[in-house]
Amino acid sequence: xxxxxxxxxxxxxxxxxxxxxxxxxxxxxxxxxxxxxxxxxxxxxxxxxxxxxxxxxxxxxxxxxxxxxxxxxxxxxxxxxxxxxxxxxxxxxxxxxxxxxxxxxxxxxxxxxxxxxxxxxxxxxxxxxxxxxxxxxxxxxxxxxxxxxxxxxxxxxxxxxxxxxxxxxxxxxxxxxxxxxxxxxxxxxxxxxxxxxxxxxxxxxxxxxxxxxxxxxxxxxxxxxxxxxxxxxxxxxxxxxxxxxxxxxxxxxxxxxxxxxxxxxxxxxxxxxxxxxxxxxxxxxxxxxxxxxxxxxxxxxxxxxxxxxxxxxxxxxxxxxxxxxxxxxxxxxxxxxxxxxxxxxxxxxxxxxxxxxxxxx
Numbered sequence: 001x002x003x004x005x006x007x008x009x010x011x012x013x014x015x016x017x018x019x020x021x022x023x024x025x026x027x028x029x030x031x032x033x034x035x036x037x038x039x040x041x042x043x044x045x046x047x048x049x050x051x052x053x054x055x056x057x058x059x060x061x062x063x064x065x066x067x068x069x070x071x072x073x074x075x076x077x078x079x080x081x082x083x084x085x086x087x088x089x090x091x092x093x094x095x096x097x098x099x100x101x102x103x104x105x106x107x108x109x110x111x112x113x114x115x116x117x118x119x120x121x122x123x124x125x126x127x128x129x130x131x132x133x134x135x136x137x138x139x140x141x142x143x144x145x146x147x148x149x150x151x152x153x154x155x156x157x158x159x160x161x162x163x164x165x166x167x168x169x170x171x172x173x174x175x176x177x178x179x180x181x182x183x184x185x186x187x188x189x190x191x192x193x194x195x196x197x198x199x200x201x202x203x204x205x206x207x208x209x210x211x212x213x214x215x216x217x218x219x220x221x222x223x224x225x226x227x228x229x230x231x232x233x234x235x236x237x238x239x240x241x242x243x244x245x246x247x248x249x250x251x252x253x254x255x256x257x258x259x260x261x262x263x264x265x266x267x268x269x270x271x272x273x274x275x276x277x278x279x280x281x282x283x284x285x286x287x288x289x290x291x292x293x294x295x296x297x298x299x300x301x302x303x304x305x306x307x308x309x310x311x312x313x314x315x316x317x318x319x320x321x322x323x324x325x326x327x328x329x330x331x332x333x334x335x336x337x338x339x340x341x342x343x344x345x346x347x348x349x350x351x352x353x354x355x356x357x358x359x360x361x
Contacts, residue, residue, distance in 0.1 A: 056188035
């Protein structure tokens with residue numbers, strides 16, 4: 001009986017020793033974290049900029065004479081042709097002025113004719129003939145002015161385009177300068193957008209790497225406008241308050257889809273020379289600040305703040321905080337603590353990035 005008890009105790013003791021040994025081995029098992037380094041390479045990004053859309057030509061049609069609005073020949077949203085009559089202001093008063101001016105011209109012609117005849121007979125001096133000629137010239141000028149005022153009562157479209165809102169109704173009394181409508185030529189559309197100083201410098205200094213100046217327009221509904229645009233002009237100076245400079249791109253708009261006053265986003269390709277690229281998964285964030293763990297030669301992981309200039313799918317382009325030779329944790333950034341000694345295994349940076357996209361969608 002005692003022999004059996006002794007054997008049982010020995011067996012239990014051996015099991016406990018083996019169990020403790022296994023736990024100790026598990027505890028001592030070291031986690032190996034993969035590391036990599038930033039990759040420096042040339043790439044491009046598709047940067048989006050908020051834009052304001054303007055018609056190639058957009059003007060206000062205003063009355064040039066005072067009177068009652070006698071005729072409205074167009075409707076809001078109607079497409080009109082250059083020279084088409086839009087409005088007519090009651091012309092009777094101006095027609096009367098023209099008739100009066102014509103009569104004065106006729107009278108001046110008779111007086112000049114009489115003065116010429118009398119001057120030949122030396123009945124009147126040559127100066128009187130000259131005065132009669134000057135009177136005729138003045139009468140003709142008054143006639144021309146009266147006819148111009150009369151022509152202003154008929155308002156025509158200066159170019160083909162779309163009629164905007166009609167604020168005045170038929171019969172309204174209009175004064176000189178009153179707004180009648182606006183006219184937009186939407187055959188070509190301008191998109192204005194602001195670019196920061198660094199992005200402007202990237203665009204200008206790397207012009208040789210760009211195939212062209214084409215840009216895309218993302219409309220307000222999220223769809224891409226079918227026609228490509230071309231950057232035409234850049235303003236002459238930066239805005240001191242915003243630090244931006246305005247670009248202007250032109251888009252063909254033959255289908256009249258875009259209208260004056262719309263908004264959208266310009267998508268422009270910017271070349272980047274010697275961009276420093278890291279995987280997004282190698283970073284973590286604290287209070288909107290991005291960090292990585294840099295592993296030193298002593299095997300200690302130290303947290304380091306970085307500045308990300310551009311974000312692409314799966315990767316960040318870093319402008320501050322890292323160098324090409326730095327070794328950073330690729331995985332486990334949520335597990336490792338600052339100043340923790342870690343076991344690492346280095347992975348080739350180019351192989352790490354080989355499956356990642358280097359172009360923005």
